[in-house]
Amino acid sequence: MRPYQVLRSVFIFLLATKLLGRLQYVLRYEGLRSYLLRLLTPYLKMLPMVRAKLDKEMQKTMTELRAKFSQDLTSPCTALPSKGMEKEELLKLMDQRKEQDTKNWINGKITGAVYHGGQEHYDFVGQVFSRWAFCNPLHPDLHPALRQMDSEVVQMVINMYHGGPDACGSFTTGGTESILMAMKAHRDWGEETKGITEPNIVICTTAHAAFDKAGKYFKIQVRKARPDGDMAMDLKHMKQLIDRNTVAIVGSCCQYCHGTIDPIQEMGKIALKKNIGLHVDCCLGGFLVPFMEKAGYPLPPFDFRVPGVTSISCDPHKYGFAPKGSSVVMFSNKELRRYMYCYLTDWSGGIYATPTMVGSRPGGPVAATWAAMRRFGEDGYVQTTREIVGATRTIAEGLKQIDDLRLVGRPEVCVVAFDTKKGAGFSCYAVADCLKQLSGWELATCQNPPSVHLALTLLTAKHAESFVKDVKAAVARVKESPKLYNSTAGVYGMAATLPQGFIEDAVGAYIDAMSEAHESAAPAA
Structure with missing residues (x-):
């Protein structure tokens, strides 16, 4: 063969190999139909006929949503009043708006969302909340008691989940942030200890959407294993999706859609064998599953008692009956938790470091969560x-x-x-x-x-x-x-x-409409 023929043959071979590898990847992780639709959709939306149809449907959707969201408005106001309102007038308006919201759940016929519902409990938690509403856990030197309650909430939850002496965690603003922080920690751990620059996690298709959110935010590929007949993780399929770039696998206890608990013990064995993380999402069942055995409903181990579990997320603001904005992310050891942190050591404003995603946050949820947990007790x-x-x-x-x-x-x-x-x-x-x-x-x-x-x-x-x-x-x-x-x-x-x-x-139009304020009939007084 002549030199140019050799080069051409090598080039064709490499190109074919690359294309076959890509095809194998698509067939294995995404599916050919989904892949082609994802590629073609942006071009389809550029066609004038399609664009016109979409614009018409979006306008119709927005009109319907605006009507829906405006039907229950109480005294709309979108501009500052020229003079401040009197306290009594404001409280009267607040009572009207509170009544408007309460009537939708007070009859006890909604799924989730409002987990306790008792006015006496809400009044108590509200009193505690108001005392720390303007305190900021970002400044522990100014609020030592708040720092103490923050750490005590985390430690109480760790003890509920049988954490060892090295187990640790952080208070977050919700289950999504807890999951984001756990995935960020595993991503950075994989990069530093294994040199993984294209990380992936393996979840079941029934896992919470927050894991997909973590993938979008942190450039982590999310691979989805199919469920078995009971909607639990299919272990065989999960093992097929794990490779050298996998930093963690995820189990739910219990999962949001169907209430099924994934086989955490078997997943722990796989995580240990593959030297990868295992996150257990207990956001929904967080204050139920630790107490089920004593309540007469025993479960197999699902927490830090299972070898291989490296992180857990738990929400006190659900069945812990704490106010919204309280969650805890736990780690099996302090080394893994440090990969969650964010450090800025050369900022002109000084050294800046935060354990979780947010900087400033209200102290109210921390103090009220502490009070709710101490009041209920085991x-x-x-x-x-x-x-x-x-x-x-x-x-x-x-x-x-x-x-x-x-x-x-x-x-x-x-x-x-x-x-x-x-x-x-x-x-x-x-x-x-x-x-x-x-x-x-x-x-x-x-x-x-x-x-x-x-x-x-x-x-x-x-x-x-x-x-x-x-x-x-x-x-x-x-x-x-x-x-x-x-x-x-x-x-x-x-x-x-x-x-x-x-x-x-269509979903974007829904969020747009939900975020809009509606003008009042008369200008602000």
Whole structure:
């Protein structure tokens, strides 16, 4: 062969190898259809006919959303008043707005969101919150008592999860921040100790969306393993997705969509063998699963008792009945936690270092979380766990008796998810729509696979038996007139047929409308 032929052959061989490698990657981790749609969607949206249709639909969506968000406004005001309002007038307006918000959940027929609901408890927590609302944990020298409560909340939660002497953690503003910080720590650990510059994590498709958020924020590839028949992590598929760039795997206890607990002990063995991290997401079940054994509902070990678990996220602002804005991220050792930190040592304003994502944060959630935990104590949380988990099991057993329904996942902790059986002639979304119209129940809608769920709280636990009766009535009504209850089904049916890029436009319009203020009829006084 002549030299140019050798070069040409080598070039063609390398190009073919690269293309085959890319094809293998796409087929393994994304799927050819999803990959092609992702590539083509930006070009499709540039076509004049498609663009015009999208603009028309977005305008229609925005108009509908603006009308929806403006229907419950109380005294709209978008500009500063020329003179400050009197305290009594402001408090009266605040009472009106509080009443407006309270009426949507006070009947105890919503999924999650409001986890306690008792006014006496809220008044107590509010009193504590107000005393530290203007204090900042960023300045521990100014607020030593706040620093103490911050560290004590973290340590109490670590002890709940059987952390060893080297276990540690940090207070964060919510479950998403806890997850982001855990993934950031594992990413930086992988880079420093293993030289990984293109990190990935392996999660189940049922894991919380915050892990995808971490992937977008921190340039971590998120690989998704399929679930098994009970919607738990498929260990075989998970192992196939792990490679030399994997920094962590993720298990849920329990997962948001279906309430299933992933096989944490088996995942711990894999994490140890592969020398990678294992994060356990206990954000939802954080103040239930540690107390289930004493409440009469034993679970296999899922926390730092499991060798291989390197980090855990837990939210006191759910079943810990603390105010919103409180979560804890825990690590098995201080070395791993340091990879979460952010240091700026050459800033002109001095040395700047923060343990988590935010700098300044209110001290109110810290103090109020400390107070809520001390007030309930272990006995209090065991009792609330007994009520909530017991009601979950009651509802699950009741739904099993309804012929056209089937449970999705395992209702092990606080979530009951269901779908309709094949051939039922109507969807679970239709049942949810009918439930809302007939009896006021607000369920969460899930997809891939289709299901709806109820996340039980102290409020909803009191209505377990009536919920089952209401579902039976809704199923009977939908069977008679399935076409009357198809609004949610229509939305999710459309979403299943559209490329992701088009759905993102609609979701973006929703966030835009939600963020808009609405002008008052008269100018500010």
